[in-house]
Amino acid sequence: MNITKKAVFAAAFLAGIVSFACAQAADKIVIEGSTTVLPIAQKAAEIFMDKNPAVDISVRGGGSGVGIASIIDGSCDIGDASRPMKDSELQKAADKGRDPKVHVVAMDGIAVIVNPSNNMNALTKKQVRDIFTGAINDWSEVGGSGGKIVAVSRDSSSGTYEAFGELALEKKKVRPDALMQASNQAVASVVSKTPGAIGYVGLGYITDSVKAVTIDGVVASKETVLSNKYPLSRPLFMYTNGEPKGTVKAFLDYVLSAEGQKIVDEEGFVALK
Amino acid sequence: MKKGIIICLLALFSAASCSYASDMDILVQKLVDKGVLTPGEGQQILTETKEEIRKEMAQGKVAGVPQWVQDIKLKGDFRLRYQWDKAKQAASTDSQRDRARIRLRIGAETRVVDNFNVGFGIATGTTSDPKSTNITLGDGFAAKNIVLDYAYGRYTPDWNSPVSTTFVGGRFKNPFWEPISALVDGDINLDGVSTTLGYKVNDSADLFLSYGFLTVLENSSDRGDPILNVIQPGVNWKILDNVKLKSAVDFWLANGVKDHTAISYSPGSNSMGRLSDQNKQSSSVVYLHDYKSVVPKLEIGFTEPFFGFNTGFPYFGVFGEYINNLDPSEKKTGWIAGLKIGNEKVSGKNQWQFVYDYRFIEKDAFLDIFPDSDFYGGKTNAKGNHLSFNYGVSKNSVLTLSYFNTRNMTRLTNKSDSSRLPAQTIQADWTVKF
Numbered sequence: 127m128n129i130t131k132k133a134v135f136a137a138a139f140l141a142g143i144v145s146f147a148c149a150q151a152a153d154k155i156v157i158e159g160s161t162t163v164l165p166i167a168q169k170a171a172e173i174f175m176d177k178n179p180a181v182d183i184s185v186r187g188g189g190s191g192v193g194i195a196s197i198i199d200g201s202c203d204i205g206d207a208s209r210p211m212k213d214s215e216l217q218k219a220a221d222k223g224r225d226p227k228v229h230v231v232a233m234d235g236i237a238v239i240v241n242p243s244n245n246m247n248a249l250t251k252k253q254v255r256d257i258f259t260g261a262i263n264d265w266s267e268v269g270g271s272g273g274k275i276v277a278v279s280r281d282s283s284s285g286t287y288e289a290f291g292e293l294a295l296e297k298k299k300v301r302p303d304a305l306m307q308a309s310n311q312a313v314a315s316v317v318s319k320t321p322g323a324i325g326y327v328g329l330g331y332i333t334d335s336v337k338a339v340t341i342d343g344v345v346a347s348k349e350t351v352l353s354n355k356y357p358l359s360r361p362l363f364m365y366t367n368g369e370p371k372g373t374v375k376a377f378l379d380y381v382l383s384a385e386g387q388k389i390v391d392e393e394g395f396v397a398l399k
Numbered sequence: 400m401k402k403g404i405i406i407c408l409l410a411l412f413s414a415a416s417c418s419y420a421s422d423m424d425i426l427v428q429k430l431v432d433k434g435v436l437t438p439g440e441g442q443q444i445l446t447e448t449k450e451e452i453r454k455e456m457a458q459g460k461v462a463g464v465p466q467w468v469q470d471i472k473l474k475g476d477f478r479l480r481y482q483w484d485k486a487k488q489a490a491s492t493d494s495q496r497d498r499a500r501i502r503l504r505i506g507a508e509t510r511v512v513d514n515f516n517v518g519f520g521i522a523t524g525t526t527s528d529p530k531s532t533n534i535t536l537g538d539g540f541a542a543k544n545i546v547l548d549y550a551y552g553r554y555t556p557d558w559n560s561p562v563s564t565t566f567v568g569g570r571f572k573n574p575f576w577e578p579i580s581a582l583v584d585g586d587i588n589l590d591g592v593s594t595t596l597g598y599k600v601n602d603s604a605d606l607f608l609s610y611g612f613l614t615v616l617e618n619s620s621d622r623g624d625p626i627l628n629v630i631q632p633g634v635n636w637k638i639l640d641n642v643k644l645k646s647a648v649d650f651w652l653a654n655g656v657k658d659h660t661a662i663s664y665s666p667g668s669n670s671m672g673r674l675s676d677q678n679k680q681s682s683s684v685v686y687l688h689d690y691k692s693v694v695p696k697l698e699i700g701f702t703e704p705f706f707g708f709n710t711g712f713p714y715f716g717v718f719g720e721y722i723n724n725l726d727p728s729e730k731k732t733g734w735i736a737g738l739k740i741g742n743e744k745v746s747g748k749n750q751w752q753f754v755y756d757y758r759f760i761e762k763d764a765f766l767d768i769f770p771d772s773d774f775y776g777g778k779t780n781a782k783g784n785h786l787s788f789n790y791g792v793s794k795n796s797v798l799t800l801s802y803f804n805t806r807n808m809t810r811l812t813n814k815s816d817s818s819r820l821p822a823q824t825i826q827a828d829w830t831v832k833f
Contacts, residue, residue: 216453219457226454228446229447299703302704352441353442361442387439398443
């Protein structure tokens with residue numbers, strides 16, 4: 127083999143290795159950020175990897191700030207966030223030459239529920255906050271027929287607890303005597319069995335055994351959440367750096383597909399489709 | 400395809416002016432009402448388009464103005480103070496003084512290039528008092544002085560390491576944590592270089608380590624100028640959901656203070672005397688000791704609910720510091736202990752905080768150029784109580800009432816020496832931050 131052939135062979139060999147490495151790298155997706163979006167990302171990643179065995183998706187929490195910071199730093203492929211990027215973060219991204227592209231993947235809506243025997247049908251956002259932080263203790267203080275209020279909450283490790291704290295309680299803590307439950311289903315169950323109870327659940331957990339009250343005159347429904355009229359709602363985001371390509375695009379397309387949106391629904395969020 | 404065309408149209412539509420944002424809402428709503436878009440698609444398009452506009456505005460802003468100008472961040476505060484001082488003088492007479500004082504501080508910082516920032520601040524005050532930027536009103540309506548309060552360069556390397564690092568050089572804010580500004584006056588800025596390392600152990604704990612090489616005095620004729628090496632390792636630990644602890648141990652290690660003449664602007668409360676080295680045959684009055692003070696400190700804070708009870712106090716904290724100067728053999732220790740009740744910080748309307756602390760600082764426990772100037776004139780060899788109540792009248796506007804009841808801790812032997820007598824100070828402040 128002469129030197130020219132050796133060089134061509136070596137170059138081809140190296141190019142092959144590099145191409146292989148790039149191809150392998152492209153099939154690995156790192157997702158990081160909001161703990162609220164985490165269950166959607168995890169479930170979607172699980173199913174997507176089942177369907178595409180060559181793809182390796184690593185999903186981590188950390189919070190929206192971490193997800194956005196990772197997109198700005200370039201240390202993840204998809205940054206999950208339960209809030210839009212702040213102006214300062216957009217500036218920082220622009221400074222670093224990043225082009226954060228936002229993708230709304232779901233809506234988050236939380237219904238406030240009471241026992242069906244309760245004559246309350248409507249509460250204001252402030253009344254909800256006062257009830258769940260302990261400033262209001264009796265139904266007569268909000269125009270009800272009287273009786274001790276029994277607050278039922280998700281436990282503090284839940285994303286719904288966190289979202290409710292942000293959307294309804296202005297980040298204040300839930301009253302200490304609240305009955306903390308491990309699931310939306312458990313909250314609905316306790317409220318359905320306790321006459322003076324009030325709780326909060328994802329929209330998917332409203333059944334005939336509980337009554338959802340209006341908040342600031344707006345009924346909690348998929349329509350009011352999607353139209354931004356319901357006060358306890360917010361969009362959930364996945365950020366990419368620039369337009370998504372390759373496996374990242376395929377994954378986002380999957381999340382936004384009918385099947386992906388079914389996951390959104392199953393996880394207690396409001397699907398876009 | 401349908402969605403893509405609509406996004407393009409909306410992007411063009413919105414690019415004309417952001418004031419069309421509400422018109423865009425109406426347009427999308429009509430498309431949803433007519434069934435062209437589903438409510439979910441409408442929400443998706445609207446949110447994504449608005450976020451794109453915000454991003455483009457941010458990028459456009461970047462393109463139009465030099466980067467360092469865009470990155471300038473301004474901050475400042477103004478404080479109006481009424482102050483009453485009463486000190487017992489010789490022959491049991493009291494001296495009293497009422498005065499109105501103002502303090503204005505304005506600071507700016509900008510990023511010069513990646514990871515390099517430059518900042519500076521100006522303030523009312525004089526160059527003769529490092530512990531205060533107050534100006535007393537009066538003086539025949541004469542205009543007041545503005546001085547350079549601080550100026551620094553800061554480098555925050557992006558080492559892709561779990562340890563965050565910051566280097567600062569110049570004249571900068573005190574980087575060493577203290578539960579309240581008692582041992583080191585809150586107005587003192589430091590000259591020299593410092594570095595701070597941070598390491599997040601897990602979601603509930605992080606470690607920090609600050610180091611400063613500080614120039615205390617620089618005299619071209621003196622090669623033994625006093626310097627300070629300060630090291631502060633510490634931890635922030637969230638013990639439970641509503642219990643957190645911050646603790647550190649400071650090492651304030653002075654070199655070249657012993658046998659040096661009084662440091663500029665010292666209140667003169669450390670031990671001074673003739674040169675300890677008699678061979679130097681000097682008549683100068685000098686420091687008799689060096690100052691190598693070790694200061695462990697901590698604050699434990701509880702937020703509601705306190706062990707299951709709602710008390711109406713969002714925060715309750717206790718704190719303490721112990722001071723031990725390793726150089727002298729006596730009058731070398733001190734301690735500070737206190738509590739905070741109310742909001743952890745007061746920055747919003749109707750927020751409040753009550754602080755009480757007791758301070759006991761022996762003569763040579765700490766270099767006397769540092770302690771809080773409101774507490775017995777910033778002298779060591781002092782003890783007493785401090786109370787303050789802060790109330791937020793609006794966002795970033797706070798009223799503060801403070802009371803200091805202090806005395807010299809040395810037994811009174813000479814009634815003509817007024818510095819050994821008790822003193823009280825009351826301050827009523829209105830502070831606005833911007």
